[in-house]
Amino acid sequence: MSDGQATPATEVERYEPLAFEPALAARWHDERTYSLPLEANADADGFYALTMFPYPSGDLHMGHAEIFSIHDTLVRHLRMQGRNVLNPIGWDAFGLPAENAARNRGADPAKWTYDNIAEQRATIARLGYSFDWDRVLHTCDPEYYRWTQWLFLQLFDAGLAHRRAAAVNWCEGCQTVLANEQVVDGACERCGTVVVRKPLTQWFFRITDYADELLDALPSLDWPERVKTLQRNWIGRSEGAEVTFRTAEPDADGHEADADERVVVYTTRPDTLYGATYFVFAPEHPLVEARMGDDADYRAFMDEVSRKSEIERQAGFEATASEKGAGRAKRGLRLNFDMRNPATGEAIPAYAADYVLMDYGTGAIMAVPAHDQRDFDFARQEGLEVRVVVAPDDGTALDGATMTGAYAGDGHTVNSADYDGLDWRETKRRITADLEQRGIAKATVNYRLRDWLISRQRSWGAPIPILHCPSCGEVAVPEDQLPVRLPDDLDFSVAGSPLAMHPTWKHEVACPQCGSDDAVRDTDTMDTFVDSSWYFLRYLDPRSDTQAWPVDAAGRWLPADQYTGGVEHAVLHLLYARFVVKAMRDRGLVAADEPFQALLSQGQVILGGAAMSKSKGNLVVPGEVYETYGADVLRGTMLFASPPEDDIDWADVSPGGMHKWLSRVWRLSLEQIAREEAGLGEPGESDAVAALRKATAEAIVGASEDYTARKYNTVIAKLMTLTNAVLDATRKEAHGPAVRDALETLLTLLAPICPFITEELWRRFGHSDSVHEQRWPQADTSLLVEDEVTIVVQVNGKLRARVRVAADADRETTEAAARAAVADQVTDEPRKVVVVPGRLVNLVV
Known part of the structure; x- marks a missing residue:
């Protein structure tokens, strides 16, 4: 090697990440490099970074790798800016998959769960994700679910937990309630038994008490607008009126007699009452049950409806080809009575239809087919009248006989007696007031949101801490008797809930109020959404055996500054966590109004345009990448592929390309180290040196802006540009301090994304401290003028x-x-x- 020449690539060590990554990963994990002591709970300037914790059903998948790569980059960047970052990790460890493993393979659900946690933990550590390994929790630990039960008792004491009958999806084969998503084509996804709807006494949390607050607080949150829209739609606040309809029955002489059956419906459009040409009940409505009795057609219809989940019932209901020729579509049944339209006085036909649910509204609706597409489709299916009562203001004529779809736009009222010609909003106001004077309507605010059903007839979950005493009724388990532990000898071969079938567990208890030995434990367990509704609070002191969370620390850390997780959890998980925080605030246990101030929802990782799955044969797992190219390549590939919010199609990305770039960073660094060891100097302040110093300053400014904006793909692009600038400078005889400064800046800027190569090269440059302990570089802006x-x-x-x-x-x-x-x-x-x-x-x- 002669003066002024770069070290040939053949003379430096090749980039072999597997030679140094595992040792670094083990050191960071074992030495708890990124743990934050509990004393930091007093840090007023701390940053709480949360990622949605995984479910341990196997090793990490590519979706996990994406979310953790995004999150860890954010966290490492913040630390290099001098922030104390709380970055805990845990596992959402209760749930049906473990119970299925117990039933289908004879596995112990606890062992199955903890084995999977160990596998995931090893992969997370191997990939260098800088979690706080001193603040780990598993929701299936008795030390955790003790406080989940305590949370239940807090809500019970506040009147926010109650028990009542509700219609559920019931699998006779498994003897358990199924969530809607566990019903596939009307059958249990686990055993294939036809699922039926049946009433069952269940526990609920009164989330509806907070409906307005949950809705009104959304604008203050730094969340993606699509997520806030999903929340708004789920809460579903609407302003309308409750209107009373009556049955219309002829007496023995054929004259209509007064009827004592009154049915209240909720409508957001009382202005369209004159267009209500038929009436629809939920098949389960008590009036329908009473009127139809043992009618064979009704019983057959009910049998069919009972096999459908709520999701299936609310989906499109067009008749199938076979149904269209059957004389009457199976999704609707004409009842043997009519209803009286309170606005027109007309008797209108009454139907039962599966798209009306008993649990929503009052279980009955007035149908206005001209102005509601669902009603329109049903009217055309049944040959019912379509009557226009809202006309477009542009003069377009609508004919109910020839319309091909409902008109749901603005306009003025027609065919509505004294209200004709009014804007529909004015008609809505006036007709509501007029019917209120007659005592048959009242202005009402309604919500789509329903109370949170938390009961599960399963056994791998937190037992509900309630006793049922024949004398005292529902009695809370005293706090000093928590946790109510799951027995170790559950028999998962039995049909139904092993907890309910256990020979002694529910009986080995006395009523704490009257001492009766006849009291029994509640054998339901809590929905796993309860476990995940408060875990971010437990992270503040996960080992405490005296409190669920430290109230003073919660006052400093909440709301969490950043929450990262998939949009599939954008509705229920986020909604339930928000409810719990507000309820605990009202108990004086939390100061914050919200759990998560900022939310980042990453896209999916797909392959060839399709979601990855074993059944499709298109599954790529993280191990296939990092065992070949290293963890930095996997992380970098994920982040370079797209902005965090967009989907990543693995068919379009190139781990090989990322490996090639990192190999260049490696080679340029080792060549510079070799030149310095050889005592090679720099030939003055050449144009190449000046250009490199400017490129370095530009990289600092550009990368810093993109890190702040979470544009990690463009961060990498700018660092690739700096890499090329270093290469160009060395080819033009620049070898000294400017090159070293550029390379060390490159390593510092790259460290949050690729922590291993940057740490290794930082050490080789002769530093005794970690690159991850460096303060974020500041640009010499004079170079940019x-x-x-x-x-x-x-x-x-x-x-x-x-x-x-x-x-x-x-x-x-x-x-x-x-x-x-x-x-x-x-x-x-x-x-x-x-x-x-x-x-x-x-x-x-």
Whole structure:
């Protein structure tokens, strides 16, 4: 090697990440490098960074790798900015998959769960994610679910937990309630038994008490707008009226008699009452049950409806080809009575239809087919009248007989007696007031949101801490008797809930109020959403055996500054966590109004346009990447593929390309180290050195802005540009301090994304401390001041030339330079000259 020459690539060590990554990962994990002591709970400037914790159903998948890579980059960057970051990790460890493993494979659900946690933990550590390994929790630990039960008792004491009958999806084969998503084509996804709807006594949390607050607080949150829209739609606040309809029955002489059956419906559009041409009940409605009795058609219809989940019932209900020729579509049944329209006095036909649910509203609706698409489709299916009562203001004529779809736009009222000609909003106000005077309506605010059903007839979950005493009723388990532990000898071969079938567990208790030995434990367990509704509070002191969370620390850390997780949890998990925080605030146990101030929802990792799955044979797992290319390549590939919010199609990304770039960073660094060891100097402040110093400053400014904006893909692009600038400089004989400064800056800026290679090269540059302990670099902005700028020269608005002028050139100088540049194209004096200093000159001729 001679003076002024770069070290040939063949003379430096190859980039072999598997040679150093595992040892670094083990050290960070075992030495608890990124743990934050409990004393830091008093840090007023701390940053609480949360990622949605995983479910341990196997090793990490690519979705986990994406979310953790995004999150860890954020966290490492914040630490290098001097922030104390609370970054805990845990596992959402109760749930049906473990119970399924116990039933199907004879596995112990606890062992199955903890084995999977160990596998995931090892992978998380291997990939260098800088979690606080001193603040780990598992929701299936008795030390955790003791406090989940305590939380239940807090809500019970506040009147926010109650028990009542509700219709549920019931699998006779498994003897358990199923969530809607566990019903596939009307059958249990686990055993294939036809699922039925049946009433069952269940526990609920009164989340509806907080409906308005949950809705009104959304604008204050730094969440993606699509997530806030999902929350708004789920809460579903609407303003309308409750209107009373009556049954219409002829007496023995054929005259309609007064009926004592009254049915209240809620409608957001009372202005369309004159267009209500039929009435629809939920099949389970008590009035329908009473009127239809043992009618064979009704019983058959009920049998069919009972096999459908709520999701299936609310989906599109067009008749199938076979149903269209069957004389009457199976999704609707004409009842043997009519209802009286309170606005028109007409008797309108009554139906039962599966798209009306007993648990929503009052279990009955007035149907206005001209102005509601669902009602329109049903009316066309049943041959019912479509009556227009809202006409577009543009004069478009609507004919109910020929309309091909409902009209749901604005307009004025028609075919509605004294209300004709009014704007529909005015009609809504007036008709509500008029019916209120008659005592058959009242203005009402309604919500789609329903109370949170938390009961599960399963056994791998937190037992509900309630005793049922024949004398005292529902009695809370005293706090000093928590946790109510799951027995170790559950038999998962039994049909139904092993907890309910256990021979002794529910009986080995006495009523704490009256001492009766006849009391029994509640054998339901809590929905796993309860476990995940408060875990961020437990992280504040996960080992405490005296409190669920430290109230003073919660006052400092909440709301969490950043929450990262998939949009699939955007509705229920977030809604339930928000409810719990508000309820605990009202108990004086939390100061914050919200759990998460900022939310980042990453996209999916797909392959060839399709979601990855074993059944499709298109599954890529993280191990296939990091065992070949290393963890940094996996992390970098994830972040370079797209902005965090967008989907990543693994078919379009290139781990090999990322490996190639990191190999170049590796080679350039080792070549510089070799030059320094050889005592090679730098030949003065050459143009190449000046260009490299400027490129370094530009990289600091650009990367810093993109880190703050969470644009990690463009961070990497800017660092690739800096890498090329280093390569170009070394080819032009720059070998000294400017190159070292550029490379060390590159390593510092790259450290949050690729922690292993940067740590290893930082050490090789001779540093004894960690690259991750460095403060974020600051740019020498004087290097970015331009001496000259490029001016665009236009003639009549079209680009004709570009010219360089001094950055501080005045208007006259700029105009003169522009005229000279197009002198051969502009021979006459321009009519007008437009000068935008520092940007352009337009000559109008």
